[in-house]
Amino acid sequence: MVNTVTDTSTEGKILSAAREVFLQKGFSGARMQDIADEAGINKALLHYYFRSKEKLFETIFRQAFEKLIPHITEVFSSDLPFYDKIRAFTNAYITMAIENPFIPLFVLNAMHTDTEGFQKKFGDIPKKVPIILVKTEIKKAVDSGLIRPIEPPELIMNMLSLCLFPFIARPMFQMVMNISDPQFKKILEQRKSEVADFIIHSIKN
Amino acid sequence: MVNTVTDTSTEGKILSAAREVFLQKGFSGARMQDIADEAGINKALLHYYFRSKEKLFETIFRQAFEKLIPHITEVFSSDLPFYDKIRAFTNAYITMAIENPFIPLFVLNAMHTDTEGFQKKFGDIPKKVPIILVKTEIKKAVDSGLIRPIEPPELIMNMLSLCLFPFIARPMFQMVMNISDPQFKKILEQRKSEVADFIIHSIKN
DNA sequence: GTCTATAGTTAGATAGAC
């Protein structure tokens, strides 16, 4: 797989620029001219490579979603202790989001604006998420008495909320709580372990 | 204050329709024609009432943001026990979001697409949030030994994440975890108390 | 592969009748 950040080919520059502009403006707000400018190339070249704005968006979206579905499989089918799986899970999500801060809002917005069309175009992707694996591991931890009784979907929702929401709400947090960019980056870095601590404190028996 | 749901005046119908369309499509994606259709009136009438698309958006946005900043003041300046304040806080946010499911994504998107212009237009609103009050109460709870040591900003971020993220990620959750609309509504209803339980479990000493 | 120039379409805004 091609590195989505370092790629300096024209196609790579377009994708990188499009990610940036789609993030800032959303699908409708993004202008092909903006993307061309950001990529340092001509507008017509965008159509040469990706035929239409929609096709370009689809390409980016697919890449984004495939990144959002992370190491779950490998972590949860490993023989790590349960708490280590929690730590690996949250760490993987937060690390991914720090490297690609645009992805969470990007994916979530795309789903809101195009829930129907989404199912048709990208319905294959979610099936790759081994949700059952995660559910099973949580259930085992409850049954063995390692953690307090909790519904697996609730715990999964809470884990994802704690990992991803700060990236979506970042501008509001910084404004309301008056936090500078470097300060916020530090906070996000700390959350790699803090979030797991917070969760484990809550569920341990 | 006028009820934002029941209002059947033309202005009320426009605002209600605009909320719906802006939620579904975002600012750029929303068409004045869509809003007019949804309101059952003519496109020109939108401009008669709100002069421009931007003015209409601003009106809605301000209402939305003022709803998102809730009962914090009254709850946190009350003499309720700390855990009850946590329960009141999370319950208020989740209840608000159940009644206005479009608000969280709406507000967060607006901040992402227009962080600069936002500061200028709506910078007055966040100052109304008594964040210091909440921070102080958390600090008191830590110092008294009622809860384990935790940074107030971290706890605030976690509370808001757990309350609001499910509304933003709803379409993805339902798709990935294969949950029907009525099922998800039930889950959200349960979270009114579950979220507080999850938090209190995590911070209690 | 990459560019300039332009065609074709859409949508925000306004004029003017009722």
Place this chain on the structure above:
DNA sequence: GTCTATCTAACTATAGAC
């Protein structure tokens, strides 16, 4: 206050030269 008709600007997409 509300409507129909229309102007105008912006933007996607393509044609065609290099």
